[in-house]
Structure formats: C-alpha cells, structure tokens
Amino acid sequence: MTNEEFHNFYNQNIDKVFRFLYLRTNSFESAQDLAIESFFKFWLSSENGQKIENPRAFLFKIAKNVLIDFYRKKKDTPLSLDELKEKGFEIPQNDFLKELEQDEEIKNILKTLQEIKPIYREVILLHYLENLSIKEISFILKKKENNIRVLLHRALEALKDKLF
Amino acid sequence: MAEKDIFQKINKLKQISLSESQKEEIFLLIQKRIISSERRKFAFLSNFNFRKYQVGFVFALLIIFASSTLALANNSLPDSPLYSLKIFYQNAKIAFTKKENKAQVKAIVLKERLNDLKKAKSINDPRVLKLANSLKEDLKSLPNEITQLNKQKEILKVSQSIQKTTEKMKEISNEVPLVLKKEINNALEETNQKIYSLILETEDKINNCPTYLLKNLEDLRVYFENSEYVKNYNPKEILEVKNTLNEIDSLMKAGDCLGALEKIESLNQIKLIHSLRVLNESSVDSSPSESLDQK
Numbered sequence: 001m002t003n004e005e006f007h008n009f010y011n012q013n014i015d016k017v018f019r020f021l022y023l024r025t026n027s028f029e030s031a032q033d034l035a036i037e038s039f040f041k042f043w044l045s046s047e048n049g050q051k052i053e054n055p056r057a058f059l060f061k062i063a064k065n066v067l068i069d070f071y072r073k074k075k076d077t078p079l080s081l082d083e084l085k086e087k088g089f090e091i092p093q094n095d096f097l098k099e100l101e102q103d104e105e106i107k108n109i110l111k112t113l114q115e116i117k118p119i120y121r122e123v124i125l126l127h128y129l130e131n132l133s134i135k136e137i138s139f140i141l142k143k144k145e146n147n148i149r150v151l152l153h154r155a156l157e158a159l160k161d162k163l164f
Numbered sequence: 165m166a167e168k169d170i171f172q173k174i175n176k177l178k179q180i181s182l183s184e185s186q187k188e189e190i191f192l193l194i195q196k197r198i199i200s201s202e203r204r205k206f207a208f209l210s211n212f213n214f215r216k217y218q219v220g221f222v223f224a225l226l227i228i229f230a231s232s233t234l235a236l237a238n239n240s241l242p243d244s245p246l247y248s249l250k251i252f253y254q255n256a257k258i259a260f261t262k263k264e265n266k267a268q269v270k271a272i273v274l275k276e277r278l279n280d281l282k283k284a285k286s287i288n289d290p291r292v293l294k295l296a297n298s299l300k301e302d303l304k305s306l307p308n309e310i311t312q313l314n315k316q317k318e319i320l321k322v323s324q325s326i327q328k329t330t331e332k333m334k335e336i337s338n339e340v341p342l343v344l345k346k347e348i349n350n351a352l353e354e355t356n357q358k359i360y361s362l363i364l365e366t367e368d369k370i371n372n373c374p375t376y377l378l379k380n381l382e383d384l385r386v387y388f389e390n391s392e393y394v395k396n397y398n399p400k401e402i403l404e405v406k407n408t409l410n411e412i413d414s415l416m417k418a419g420d421c422l423g424a425l426e427k428i429e430s431l432n433q434i435k436l437i438h439s440l441r442v443l444n445e446s447s448v449d450s451s452p453s454e455s456l457d458q459k
Contacts (some may be wrong), residue, residue: 007191010187011187012192012193014187014190014336015181015182018180018181018182018190019177019178019180019181022180023177023180032186032190035190035191036193036194036197039194040194040197040198040201043194043198044201044419056321100329103179105176106176106177107174108173109173109174109176109177110177124174125174127176127179128170128171129174129177129178154301156167156170158186159170160167160170161258163170163173
C-alpha cells in the first residue's frame with residue numbers, strides 16, 4: 001500500500017473507526033489514541049505483506065482487538081458519559097462533545113444502547129451506524145453470518161422495547 | 165414506532181465525527197508512529213543488549229578469530245610468524261591420535277613439514293633452520309614409535325605404510341634447498357633403513373615361529389592321524405582336534421606364536437587325558453596294552 005493509498009483509506013475510515021472506539025470508551029482522548037494504534041497496526045500488517053481481502057473489515061477487527069487490549073490493561077468496563085461524570089471523571093471538553101451533550105436525542109439513544117446486551121449493541125452499531133455488511137461483521141466478531149442475522153434481528157427487537 | 169425511526173435515531177450518532185483539522189492531526193501522529201517504528205527497525209543494534217549476551221558474543225568472536233587464524237596458519241610457510249601455530253595444531257593432532265595410528269599420522273605431518281620447508285623463501289631464517297632440525301629428530305624417532313605397537317602384524321602394516329610415506333618424502337627432499345637437503349636426506353635414509361630392517365625383522369618373526377612349535381605341531385598331526393591312537397576318541401572330539409590343528413597352523417602363519425602355543429598345549433592336554441583313560445581301562449581289563457605316553 002502506497003502512502004497515498006493509505007492516506008485515502010484513512011480519510012474514508014477515520015470517522016467510522018473513531019466513532020466505533022468513542023462509543024466504546026466514552027473518551028475522546030482514548031478513542032483518538034486507539035484510532036492511531038489501529039491505523040498503525042493496519043499499516044504494519046500491509047507492510048509485512050499480509051493478505052488483506054477486505055481492508056475495512058480488517059481495520060475494524062484490529063480496532064476491536066486494540067479495544068480489548070485497552071480494557072485488559074485498564075481492567076475497567078466502559079461507562080456512559082453520565083456515569084463517568086457521576087464518578088468524578090473529567091470528561092474532555094471537545095466541541096463535538098459539548099454539542100452531543102446538548103442533543104437530547106443523541107443522549108437518549110446512547111443511554112438506550114447502553115441498556116441492551118453488549119453483543120446487540122455491537123451488531124447494531126456496526127450494521128446500522130457504520131453500514132458494514134453481515135459478512136464484514138461476521139469477520140470482525142468471528143461469528144457465522146447466520147448468527148449475525150439472528151443477532152441483528154434480536155438486537156432490533158431489544159432496542160424497540162427499550163425505546164418505546 | 166417503525167424500524168425506520170430507529171435507524172434515523174441511530175444515524176444521529178453519525179454526528180460523532182472529527183473535524184478536518186483533528187483528522188489531519190491524527191494522521192500526522194500515525195505517520196510519526198510509522199517513522200519511529202521504521203527507525204527502530206534499523207536501530208535494533210543500538211538497542212541490542214550486549215551485556216546479556218556478552219559471554220556468547222565473546223565466545224563466538226573467539227571462535228571466528230581462532231578459525232580464521234588457523235586457516236591463515238594452515239597456508240603459512242616456515243618463515244612466517246603464523247607457522248608456529250600450524251606446528252602447534254599438527255602436534256595437537258598427533259597427540260590426540262590413537263596409539264595404533266600415531267606413527268602413521270606423524271609420518272604424514274612430517275611429510276607436510278618437509279613440503280613447507282621446500283617452499284620456504286628465506287632459508288637462513290632461524291625458524292626455518294629450527295624446523296629442519298626438529299624434522300630430522302622426528303624422522304629418527306619414527307621407528308621407535310612403530311615398535312611401541314603391541315602386535316607384530318600391526319608393526320608390519322604400519323612400517324610398510326610409513327615406508328611408502330618416507331619414499332615420497334625422499335622425492336620432496338630433492339627439491340629442498342641445498343643447505344638443508346643433505347642433512348635431511350641423511351636422516352631420511354637412516355629412518356628408511358631402520359624401518360626396512362624393522363619390516364624384515366617383523367616378517368621373520370611372523371613367518372618363523374620358534375622351531376619347537378613347528379615340531380610340536382608336526383608331532384600332534386602325526387599322532388592324531390594315526391587311527392590306532394584315536395580309536396578311543398569320539399567323532400566330535402576328532403573334529404574338534406582337527407579344527408584346532410588348522411587354527412594352530414593359521415596362527416603360526418599370522419605370526420601369533422603365543423596363540424599357537426596355547427592351542428598346542430590344549431591339544432597336549434586332551435592327548436594326556438585320553439592316554440590316562442586308556443591306561444586305566446587296560447589295567448582293569450588286565451590285558452597288555454601299549455601306553456600312549458611311550459609314544
């Protein structure tokens with residue numbers, strides 16, 4: 001992968017990866033660090049000549065593993081923004097965070113997503129937010145495509161129950 | 165509320181995105197990370213923990229140094245300072261050789277040294293003169309080395325092999341500078357003569373076991389071929405005796421006189437036992453019989 005190709009790939013995916021990481025860490029700084037780590041690892045793999053069939057799915061898989069490592073080191077579970085505030089954590093005040101806090105609808109959907117099973121949240125965000133295909137999600141989560149379809153269906157039902 | 169509304173709500177999360185400047189900043193950080201990793205790839209030597217592998221590293225260096233020096237020394241000539249290393253290596257080779265091959269290996273080493281002497285450029289170099297002297301001494305000690313061997317057959321074999329080597333050395337010595345040639349040729353001649361006489365002596369020993377042994381063997385043959393004397397022997401015993409007689413013959417031809425003597429003695433024992441048995445039987449029967457011992 002040339003530098004230009006890598007730059008294009010980065011521009012196409014940085015928002016998605018950052019969002020993926022932010023929604024699972026609730027921290028702008030951590031999401032930024034983990035995004036850097038994910039893209040760096042992706043670049044290393046491509047430099048080492050690893051065969052990458054679906055670069056986007058591969059990047060998300062790396063991001064997922066980076067996130068697992070992050071929590072393994074931190075030995076803590078992700079908390080919602082409110083929970084973090086309650087625990088006295090100082091939340092980085094980025095412009096978009098301020099906007100998010102002001103948007104009640106976003107706050108609600110985030111809160112609801114926290115209430116459903118983590119695997120349901122995972123498939124919903126990957127499929128409906130990041131527009132990843134069933135095949136890509138099955139690669140990232142190491143599950144069969146049929147299982148992903150079932151999970152998606154159940155996740156939607158769970159979300160409906162919580163929202164309405 | 166329909167699924168469509170849910171999707172719309174989820175899509176609201178797309179607002180979580182980075183500004184262009186933030187994206188550029190992150191990309192710069194990724195590039196920085198890539199560059200530092202590449203630097204690390206090439207700077208592995210500076211991070212190498214030499215102290216941890218110190219012993220192994222020094223040992224490997226020593227092996228490399230020793231093997232390269234030895235290779236250089238192997239091609240050196242007597243007037244070179246490295247030649248003493250070659251001599252040391254050759255002496256070690258002789259010292260670690262088995263006793264039965266020592267003389268042969270020494271002869272080959274001496275041949276090599278003579279060859280080096282032939283190629284030496286400065287004949288008056290004290291190192292060259294020293295080598296010539298030691299070569300003479302070593303040549304003279306060769307026959308003694310051979311006599312250290314235990315078996316006559318081995319002495320003969322080694323002597324013959326060394327004789328061949330010294331013959332080749334004679335050819336080489338003709339090309340040695342004149343100053344050294346005479347003395348080396350004399351030493352070679354002396355050694356050759358000693359080895360030749362050793363060969364003759366050993367062959368004589370092998371082929372001529374003491375005459376009394378030959379006579380003994382002949383007597384035993386006559387005795388055991390006489391049907392009158394062996395009538396009391398069972399067929400198995402007769403076969404055994406015949407085999408032993410053949411073995412004695414072979415041992416004597418091979419120069420193993422001691423082995424032959426042992427076998428002759430065992431046959432004499434058998435003979436004695438049978439004679440006594442016959443005597444005993446004859447006294448019981450009270451019939452006159454001729455004592456085998458009288459024979």
